Structures are given as C-alpha cells and as structure tokens.
Amino acid sequence: MDLLHSNGVLIIQHLQRDYRAYQDFLNFMSHVGDPRNIFSIYFPLWFQLNQVVGTKMIWVAVIGDWFNLIFKWILFGHRPYWWVQETMIYPNQSSPCLEQFPITCETGPGSPSGHAMGSSCVWYVMVTAALSYTVRWKDKSAVTLHRHSCGSSI
Numbered sequence: 001m002d003l004l005h006s007n008g009v010l011i012i013q014h015l016q017r018d019y020r021a022y023q024d025f026l027n028f029m030s031h032v033g034d035p036r037n038i039f040s041i042y043f044p045l046w047f048q049l050n051q052v053v054g055t056k057m058i059w060v061a062v063i064g065d066w067f068n069l070i071f072k073w074i075l076f077g078h079r080p081y082w083w084v085q086e087t088m089i090y091p092n093q094s095s096p097c098l099e100q101f102p103i104t105c106e107t108g109p110g111s112p113s114g115h116a117m118g119s120s121c122v123w124y125v126m127v128t129a130a131l132s133y134t135v136r137w138k139d140k141s142a143v144t145l146h147r148h149s150c151g152s153s154i
C-alpha cells in the first residue's frame with residue numbers, strides 16, 4: 001500500500017509543481033462539478049430543460065454517493081496530506097510538502113475520493129447531454145438544408 005501512496009504523492013507533486021499555471025482553471029472545473037450542486041442547481045435546472053438529463057443527475061447523486069460510502073467503508077484509505085506525516089518511509093522528517101486547498105481539507109477516509117467520483121459523474125452527464133444536443137441540432141440543420149436544396153432544384 002505504501003508503494004501506491006508514495007506514487008500518488010509523486011503524481012500530486014508533479015501536478016502541483018508543473019501545472020501551476022492551470023491551477024485556477026482546474027479549481028474552477030472542480031467547483032463546477034462539485035456533487036453538492038446537484039440538488040440545489042443542476043437537478044432543478046436540467047429538469048426544466050430536459051427531464052431525462054435531470055433524472056440522470058439525481059441517479060448520479062444517489063448511486064454515486066452510495067457507492068462511494070460503501071467503498072470508503074471497505075477501503076478506509078488514507079489521505080495523501082496526512083499519510084506523508086504518518087508514514088515511516090521518508091527518513092529524518094524529509095516528508096514531501098503537499099499543498100492543500102479548502103476542498104481537500106476533509107477529515108474522513110480518503111479513498112476513493114467522493115469528490116472525484118461525484119464530479120466526474122456530473123461532468124459526464126453534462127458533457128454527454130451537450131454532445132447529444134449538438135448532434136441532434138446538426139442533424140436537424142442538415143435535413144433542413146437538404147430539403148431547401150431539393151426544393152430549389154425542382
């Protein structure tokens with residue numbers, strides 16, 4: 001398990017060091033996808049626009065959170081920022097320094113991440129809905145264009 005955690009820490013350090021320029025963008029994406037917005041914002045909004053997408057949002061919230069809870073009970077995983085303080089694999093207080101954000105300061109078990117699971121589900125539902133709307137709109141305009149071109153050639 002230590003090998004897994006230490007590699008996770010390396011990835012976090014790489015992201016925090018080499019992708020600092022994208023920090024605001026990534027934070028924004030993370031906040032937009034936050035599953036706590038499902039009940040107050042996304043469900044009411046999407047249900048007005050499209051009932052199927054709205055219903056998907058609710059299922060994502062319920063099933064996603066339920067699975068996350070079950071997996072957290074089973075895995076009961078460490079969070080990287082406290083694991084680096086507790087592990088013995090870094091000698092002489094040379095534990096890596098991980099930057100924390102308000103959204104990462106949680107105290108419960110960390111694995112799997114409820115935020116990562118929830119926000120990827122939220123983004124999946126929204127992106128697939130937007131893509132299918134775009135495809136339908138394109139098909140419709142192609143049919144209209146075809147009808148017009150056929151009509152003008154007669």
Ligand SMILES: O=P(O)(O)OC[C@H]1O[C@@H](O)[C@H](O)[C@@H](O)[C@@H]1O
Pocket residue numbers: 034035036103106109110112113114115116118
């Ligand atoms: O398990 P994590 O990644 O610390 O996430 C904790 C919580 O993070 C919040 O941002 C989400 O709205 C919650 O749904 C989630 O449970």
